Amino acid sequence: MTREIGVTVDQIPCTVVISDEGEALLAAKAAGRAIVAVEGKAGEDLSAAIYAAPSWEDVNKELACLVARRHLGLPWPIGEGERLKVRELVLEDRFQIPQSEGLSQEERMFCSEEGLGAYIRGQYRFCEYGIWALVKREDNRLAGLGGVTQPRLPWEFQEALEDYRRQVKMQGQEWEVLELGYRIFASERRKGYATEACSIILSYCRQVLSCRVCALIEEKNQASRRLAENLGMKTLAVMEAGNESSEKLLLYGESLPEPPDSGSPGKDSLLP
Numbered sequence: 001m002t003r004e005i006g007v008t009v010d011q012i013p014c015t016v017v018i019s020d021e022g023e024a025l026l027a028a029k030a031a032g033r034a035i036v037a038v039e040g041k042a043g044e045d046l047s048a049a050i051y052a053a054p055s056w057e058d059v060n061k062e063l064a065c066l067v068a069r070r071h072l073g074l075p076w077p078i079g080e081g082e083r084l085k086v087r088e089l090v091l092e093d094r095f096q097i098p099q100s101e102g103l104s105q106e107e108r109m110f111c112s113e114e115g116l117g118a119y120i121r122g123q124y125r126f127c128e129y130g131i132w133a134l135v136k137r138e139d140n141r142l143a144g145l146g147g148v149t150q151p152r153l154p155w156e157f158q159e160a161l162e163d164y165r166r167q168v169k170m171q172g173q174e175w176e177v178l179e180l181g182y183r184i185f186a187s188e189r190r191k192g193y194a195t196e197a198c199s200i201i202l203s204y205c206r207q208v209l210s211c212r213v214c215a216l217i218e219e220k221n222q223a224s225r226r227l228a229e230n231l232g233m234k235t236l237a238v239m240e241a242g243n244e245s246s247e248k249l250l251l252y253g254e255s256l257p258e259p260p261d262s263g264s265p266g267k268d269s270l271l272p
Contacts, residue, residue: 001038001056005064014068018059025049034071036063050125070125078132079200084143084193085135086200088124091116093133096142101186106131107145129178129209134197136188143193146182146201148209153179153216157251160237161214164253168212171256178205180213194227202231202254212254219248228252 002019017028020038022045028035029048037049038056046052051067053059069076075088094116097107109115110131123130131147151161165177180201184194205211215233217224233252240248 003059005059005061007061007064007068009065009068009072010074012072012074014072016064016067016071018053018064020044020046020056022046022048034067036067075133076124076128078204080137081196081200083137084196084200085137086132086146086197086204087135089116089120089131089133089145091120093142097145098185098187107183110145131181132201134182134184134193136193142185143188143191144182144184144197146180146194146197148178148180148201148205148211148213151177151179151214153214153251154239154249156239157216157237157249160251164212164214164236167256173210176209176211177253178209178211178213180215194223195230198227198231212256214251214253217250217252219250225250225252 002017002021002024005016005018007014007016014034016034016036017024018036018038019025019028020041025035025037025046025048035049035051036059037046037052038059039046039052039054050070051063053063066076068074075090078086078088080086089110091113094111094113097103097111099108099111103111109119119130129148131145131149133142134144134146135141136143153161161177168175168177180198182194182197182201184197202213205213213233214236215224215228217228219225219238229252232255234255235250236253237251238248239251
């Protein structure tokens with residue numbers, strides 16, 4: 001069976017072809033159309049499609065909009081607040097990322113067309129999350145970068161991270177744990193953008209990605225620690241920053257409610 005769903009994204013119309021037949025998908029792809037495969041029909045080669053739905057019941061307009069955006073090269077919107085929009089990065093964003101404030105190696109990659117292009121094609125398409133653009137609604141300019149990634153923590157924190165993952169699974173949900181990170185550009189700091197951006201990101205993580213977040217913060221970074229705590233995060237572990245440094249690193253994680261079958265008293269229950 002083959003169906004078509006017409007959608008409009010950013011005022012651009014697009015027809016998405018959905019099929020459980022390999023030949024139909026190949027023909028649609030050859031014609032330059034957006035396609036989605038539907039699994040379940042025996043003997044069909046669905047490799048022409050990047051996106052596949054487990055069944056026809058999982059095919060809806062939201063999926064069609066996502067596939068249309070990927071097909072047209074348009075960014076996926078993460079969410080909006082009073083002053084900020086959070087969306088996926090686009091190539092033009094590289095011109096607004098300042099290179100004068102000690103960017104990390106990953107952030108420097110976003111400043112080049114080749115690096116940012118590879119990130120957009122790889123990270124978003126296959127993971128559906130990553131580092132996103134924090135855009136001011138008033139002038140559509142970047143205030144910074146922020147998002148979630150797979151945790152890349154020093155080995156000293158691995159045990160604490162695994163323990164937190166076990167706590168998350170005790171909630172009765174197979175949720176992933178991702179690492180929250182953000183950078184507000186120097187000219188846009190002390191305006192409350194970090195709180196608004198992180199609130200949007202955490203909401204998206206819970207509602208769409210079905211994940212909880214952790215964050216690695218230097219002990220001396222009081223602003224980031226206050227932000228984490230205001231977001232409902234608590235300290236999971238504290239470690240020395242390195243052999244030659246007396247600075248400490250703190251691993252934060254979202255506070256979790258008691259497991260449904262627990263009933264043990266005396267623990268925090270801050271965020272659902």
